[in-house]
Amino acid sequence: MSESLVYGLVLVLYMGVLVVVGVVTSRHMRSGEDYYLGRRSIGPWVTSLSYVAAYFSSVVIIGGGGFGYRYGMATLWIGAINVLVGCTLAWMVLGRRVRQLTGKLAATTVPGLLAERYRSREARFIAALVVTVFLIVYNVGILKGMGHVFEVLMGMPYWVGVLLSGAIIVVYVSLGGYLAVVWTGFLQAWVMGAGLILLTVAALKAVGGLTAANIALASIDPTLVQTPGPWGWASLISFTFVFSFGVWGMPQLVIRFYSIRSVRVLRVGTVVATIGGSMAILPYLIGAISRVLHPGLASADLAIPTLTKSVLSPWGGAIFLAGVIAAGMSTFASILIITSGAVVRDIVQKGLHRELSERSAVRSSRLVSLAVGLVSLAIAIRPPALILVLTAFAWAAIAATCLWPLLFGLYARWVTRAGVVASMISGLVAALVWMGVGSPYGLHGFIPGMAVSLLALVATSLATPRLPEGHLERVFSALHDES
């Protein structure tokens, strides 16, 4: 059987399963809340593994491998802190309170939560706008990763890979909404994990083990096995920070806590998400090994696809390809749901006060998912920059806008409406300006964005009147419920 036929068979089978999930879940959808949150009835395994699948997209697998290839073993730290901060601590600190608060305030989106918590229409509008625009940028990074994989492994033109993977996602998300996203995410996490473990074992075997890989890497350049390595502390720390702490403000991940069945099941979810998330370290390792086996690649983003082709059989390569596509699809799908919620629920229904029946809200959400998908596809055909750079740009803008208001909203009574709006605007502007002037000192825009946003939140809140005590009582009494 020819190599292309094997890849084709595995992919057709896999994508067929995803479309079936979309069709089946579409039958369970009756209201807007069903489309965005799947009736808040999702169990711990499905929630946590779909969280992992949405977190570690093709961006992390292909882009992370590219960073490992270029900067060596120090990038393992990005994966390690992803697990600790992005999975374990995120579930411990945010999980219970986000679930309780969104249940009490009947919020279905992140902009909606900020608006209800702070009684601020401005917060809703800013968050919805930023989330929509910058998640499209993130989508472009994801599609770019998938396009490269198709290009190297199947010999397809890059744009065909982008169109093929993007089209399938748009179809199943439009059909099945959030339920389709979490169930396909759950399946995709297993495929992704299997693909990563398979490639790691094959790569280590090809290079002669971890010790041999480190010795060979040090012979190319001794700094490739050191920390911080050729990248330097400022870049390593700021990128690690964006992809770990930044997660706490990412709507496509925070939304998982909205829909979990109850706060009690969060415990199991925390453990499963941490164990599943621990595979985040593997792409960086594999990328560094690829540097030993394939030095001098034209682009670092080709490190993982090239390695896959050289160390795995066609069947193994097909499983890994399915894993990467799974990773990309699950994140892309989550983003389509989030952006459609931001546009329909927050901008059209709440911002512009348009009355929509539940039926037409679902229909509009499907159309917006379709439109956002098509815009992302159009940009991804000729994308700018490295995958991980594109992603970090989008994450920095969203996190600098949403993270502190969200986190303080769960724990601090003294934050005011004006404080939140000041924090969102100043954080976004600071992050964009910093990245616009070329990220001086190798420091990513996320760090100044977060610093300015925090400063504005505290200073403005101290100088402006607090929210009414009755409202605060209602919000914080929700945080003691066990339901």
Add this chain to the structure above:
Amino acid sequence: MAPLLPWRLMPIATATNLFRYAGEVGRMGPFHTPWLTFAAWIVTGMSIVLAVAWAMRSDREDRDGER
């Protein structure tokens, strides 16, 4: 004789030296990896231990509360 550093600063000085020591390429940990790089694997493992410990503690607290 007075100590070279006030005792309160000793842990910081020790940690700094340990950090420098671990970062040098000559100071190899397992698999010919400098200790500071190898620590990334340790942090990953410790995250799993932390998650399990937190879940067990949280479960025990809930059960004590119900009694």
